[in-house]
Amino acid sequence: MKKVFSRPKSLKRATFHYCPGCGHSLIHRLIAEVIDEMNLQERIIGVPPAGCAVLAYYYLDVDIGEAPHGRAAAVATGLKRALPDRVVFTYQGDGDIAAIGTAETIHAAARGENFTTIFVNNAVYGMTGGQMAPTTILGQNTTTSPGGRSQRRDGYPIHLSEMVAVAQGSAYIERTAVNSPAHILKTKRAIAKAFEVQLAGKGFSLVEVLSPCPTNWKMTPEASWKWIDDVMAVHFPIGLIKDITKDKRDDH
Amino acid sequence: MPAGYIEIDPELCKDCKLCMAVCPHHLIESSERLNEKGYRPASFRESHLKKDERKCTGCALCAISCPEVAIEVYRA
Amino acid sequence: MRGNHTVGEAAVRAGCRYYFGYPITPQNELTEYMAERLSKTEGGVFIQAESEVAAINMVIGASMAGGRVMTSSSSPGISLKQEGISFLSALELPAVIVNMTRGGPGLGNIAPAQSDYFQATRGGGHGDYRNIVLAPSSGQELANLTFEAFDLADRYRTPVMVLGDGMLGQMMEPVEFQAEVPLKKLPAKDWALTGAKGRPSRFIRSLLLDPVEEEEHNWKLMRKYEKIAKEETRWETFLIEDARMVVVAFGTAARIAKGAIKRVREQGLKVGLIRPISLWPFPFKAIKDIAKRVRHFFVFEMNMGQMVEDVKLALEGGGDVYFYGRPGGIIVAPMELSRVITNQYYQKRLL
Numbered sequence: 001m002k003k004v005f006s007r008p009k010s011l012k013r014a015t016f017h018y019c020p021g022c023g024h025s026l027i028h029r030l031i032a033e034v035i036d037e038m039n040l041q042e043r044i045i046g047v048p049p050a051g052c053a054v055l056a057y058y059y060l061d062v063d064i065g066e067a068p069h070g071r072a073a074a075v076a077t078g079l080k081r082a083l084p085d086r087v088v089f090t091y092q093g094d095g096d097i098a099a100i101g102t103a104e105t106i107h108a109a110a111r112g113e114n115f116t117t118i119f120v121n122n123a124v125y126g127m128t129g130g131q132m133a134p135t136t137i138l139g140q141n142t143t144t145s146p147g148g149r150s151q152r153r154d155g156y157p158i159h160l161s162e163m164v165a166v167a168q169g170s171a172y173i174e175r176t177a178v179n180s181p182a183h184i185l186k187t188k189r190a191i192a193k194a195f196e197v198q199l200a201g202k203g204f205s206l207v208e209v210l211s212p213c214p215t216n217w218k219m220t221p222e223a224s225w226k227w228i229d230d231v232m233a234v235h236f237p238i239g240l241i242k243d244i245t246k247d248k249r250d251d252h
Numbered sequence: 253m254p255a256g257y258i259e260i261d262p263e264l265c266k267d268c269k270l271c272m273a274v275c276p277h278h279l280i281e282s283s284e285r286l287n288e289k290g291y292r293p294a295s296f297r298e299s300h301l302k303k304d305e306r307k308c309t310g311c312a313l314c315a316i317s318c319p320e321v322a323i324e325v326y327r328a
Numbered sequence: 329m330r331g332n333h334t335v336g337e338a339a340v341r342a343g344c345r346y347y348f349g350y351p352i353t354p355q356n357e358l359t360e361y362m363a364e365r366l367s368k369t370e371g372g373v374f375i376q377a378e379s380e381v382a383a384i385n386m387v388i389g390a391s392m393a394g395g396r397v398m399t400s401s402s403s404p405g406i407s408l409k410q411e412g413i414s415f416l417s418a419l420e421l422p423a424v425i426v427n428m429t430r431g432g433p434g435l436g437n438i439a440p441a442q443s444d445y446f447q448a449t450r451g452g453g454h455g456d457y458r459n460i461v462l463a464p465s466s467g468q469e470l471a472n473l474t475f476e477a478f479d480l481a482d483r484y485r486t487p488v489m490v491l492g493d494g495m496l497g498q499m500m501e502p503v504e505f506q507a508e509v510p511l512k513k514l515p516a517k518d519w520a521l522t523g524a525k526g527r528p529s530r531f532i533r534s535l536l537l538d539p540v541e542e543e544e545h546n547w548k549l550m551r552k553y554e555k556i557a558k559e560e561t562r563w564e565t566f567l568i569e570d571a572r573m574v575v576v577a578f579g580t581a582a583r584i585a586k587g588a589i590k591r592v593r594e595q596g597l598k599v600g601l602i603r604p605i606s607l608w609p610f611p612f613k614a615i616k617d618i619a620k621r622v623r624h625f626f627v628f629e630m631n632m633g634q635m636v637e638d639v640k641l642a643l644e645g646g647g648d649v650y651f652y653g654r655p656g657g658i659i660v661a662p663m664e665l666s667r668v669i670t671n672q673y674y675q676k677r678l679l
Contacts, residue, residue: 020266025319042525057531078389
């Protein structure tokens, strides 16, 4: 019998502090698997968010530098410009990237900064206890949108990936999810592709991952997987958003 | 002949039950006992069975879905 | 050479290869100089960031990578950088931040002022930290102190502020620069994030959830600041040997004060000057020492009274402190200041 699945080397032997069923745990593992398979461990630097994943350095066995909330795209810009032959990635939640970090993200994309952003979208502010996020769906109940997000009081959610796609320097943008084995594997491929785009020097790459937050959604992990399909993915469609590396004839 | 086997680390498991939801043959169940964190860890129903008695194919859908990297999968 | 250009040239000669900035008067010439100079320098990186906030965070990134890095702005833009400066201090990252102070508060005006003294020395950012603050008073000092700032930043792993003002930035003066430092002569940074090749991975972070760890980190920073206070306090004195009244002023104000003092000396008034060059660490002891022989101090600042508090702290309740301040970009001419000094001298019956 051959072992066909085990912990990736770049994932430290530490118990995740994340909640049962949290998407961060899955996405961390996928990043570690890609780092192993693409042999990047010695030349990759990560920038985690403020949020549940602030402690990513306890799990990913790579060089990691903290950034103030929302500023990962600027910190990554400084790192990548200083070390252009290293792989630089940011790992950000929906508040970090689409509320406080919107300007830095759009501008990094516009400049075509050659780093990768992994955007974990769970439609809520997890770390701080479940407040409304820029990607909270209309009607979704959170601690700061009691009764459900209302367009009049709270405005519409933000589609950051689509906004970033408008920026000319963005090269590859895809939205995936981690709510089924098939989607999890697609997320892994998207992360790998994003790093490939970076290595080829094509510009800014971003993978948005629809991710469950069972605790703040007040659902079981299984129900949270279903909610992503039934609700989140309706407003944030899964699929390729932009890929300048694709031959136009291959568009399917 | 299916020839798969999984090992679940009970101390890493947080009882999210996602592995149980994805296993095509329903080969994972909640354990009776509690682990150190107070969760009832997932448990492989066929762990005591011999190779030709098991239904597990080693598809690894459980391991892929496990947030805690608690499952290792073997395949012939 | 224009003061703003001087800062840029000194920085590059000190090995600065990364500059991130944003236009704001009266320091735009520095941003523009860096754009030009770094585009012609091997390994030079210039980005006009989308905001002063973005710029200070790019500084964090480039500093983490181990480079010599600078940003510059003026008062409101420095306000925007405060979170980043707190982070740089907590993360123990070297960087040089240049503030060409303008009138404030709020949008203020673009005229020179010294109203960011509190912001610079007390920190507009959160938490317990101190930054080295150097206050040049001339074009030559802009060159010298900017050049040194990078060494200080690296040596102590701390951000260093060069606190100028709009006038210093605009003035044209002759300057002599030190020779350019070859990058490979700079000491290696064994803490930098460069990719975990041939070594264990490392992380640079300031989140210390365990209060015991956080307390220890604060003590570590404080021990560093104590060392800096011991080794890096700088000041200059002028005609204090026989002085009966000593002016305390920094930067452009000190320059004006020297002119005023020369005038009143011609009238027989025995006035001297102590000019702090490091605003943090502040020369408390030097002032206290002067107070052993001199009772009367005349603090002159281009603000509503900021450094005067440190002077009073230095005197620990002793001495007699008179404050004369002009905010909002008013540049007092030496003649006018000499009248105020003379008036005060007579009022205190020092003749």
